[in-house]
Amino acid sequence: MLVERREIRKVLVANRGEIAIRVFRACTELGIATVGIYSAEDRASLHRYKADQSFIVGEGKKPIDAYLDIEGIIDIAKKADVDAIHPGYGFLAENAQFAARLEEEGIIFIGPTSSHLEMFGDKVKAREQAILADIPVIPGSDGPVTSVEQVAAFGEQHSYPIIIKASLGGGGRGMRIVESPEEVQEAYNRAKSEAKSAFGSDEVYVEKYITNPKHIEVQILGDTYGEIVHLYERDCSIQRRHQKVVEIAPSISLTEELRHEICNAAVKLSKNVSYINAGTVEFLVADDSFYFIEVNPRIQVEHTITEMITGIDIVQSQVLIAAGETLHSEQVNIPKQQDIPLFGYAIQSRVTTEDPLNDFMPDTGKVMVYRSSGGFGVRLDTGNAYQGSVISPYYDSLLVKVSTWAPTFRDAASKMHRNLKEFRIRGIKTNIPFLENVVCHENFLSGNYNTSFIDETPELFT
């Protein structure tokens, strides 16, 4: 798709917390004015005050629904005369209807097209695209499954374990591992009802369950003229309940050859669908084989570590690409693929207000003391982390993203440990002691881990 260059002078961020602030910062550095939105519950939240202008949204709606109020957001965008909207991650970021409404209104959606969102919001359709692009996928059902018999037949053919996944799933939810034929009936029913209540559709499909894989994902940037590059990979295998906890860039355990193949596969798929803007192609890697799992057509929480190893500001690139700049223009300034720098190692830890000694129960209340870490090679991205901040139960529990960089992986890990130790947070429980255990563990440091690491390492919980 060819778009004309359109000047972006003012951007609204349809999000909250750290990612809203991250986008405001990128815009301000580009000389672009910023507009924030906040729910009634977020009236004291920091993101409200970090924008040049802020407006309350979704009054009378539930706290989450306020940020999903498409027409309310469009009204604010028009009132504030913005040129573009950045959706962040979560909320409306992957909502094709929202992107389509903005296209109708002539407001730029800083992301891919609504048809990309439709294609990749549905894991079955995404899988079809991967097959069309001829990149390896996990053995799976041919489209959605609609009966217990189909699931059982798949298990019979491919042997157990298998995994039932919600087509519209996300955030690590809507997945059920099935170990044996006896479990099929219950797992199928539960997967469908969970999918229905969490994602509004009970459509599910089945894949072979890959035992003990690594989760490797590739950062992609594409412009509106068909040019696509990758910014190397991230290893996000350190997960709890299929959700990422600590991420590393680049991976410390891929051979050069495998890294090359995986990054090329991600580019191949993206080129095949003429992907635009930032996106991530996710893979599972086991025994020198890799398999596509999904595409996240948006900025990701862990983009920070890719920025640290390449020096490329992904959020600024997103804004400029949306304005019609080419990847290699003077403004965006992305080098040609073979010249994209890769220096050192970066690690991100997601510090949350969860109690690791009580099954990661979210904690709420007032932050009485907040003294953060700092120093060379450290980056902190925070939403509401400050003394006196009130952590509400309404939104996700991410408090601060701590990212560290060093020339070697072990030094980046030791810097992470030093940073985590340096934090002083009182009045609210955090997962910091747990994160410290992770980044000091010898299996983490030697790359001897996979997606089961947290589940299979009880000493992390002490």
Ligand code: ADP
């Ligand atoms: P979500 O969109 O909810 O994040 P993904 O499809 O990206 O779901 O999967 C999240 C995680 O779930 C993966 O990183 C992996 O740990 C696990 N997973 C998903 N599919 C499989 C599979 N077929 N085999 C093994 N693990 C899987």
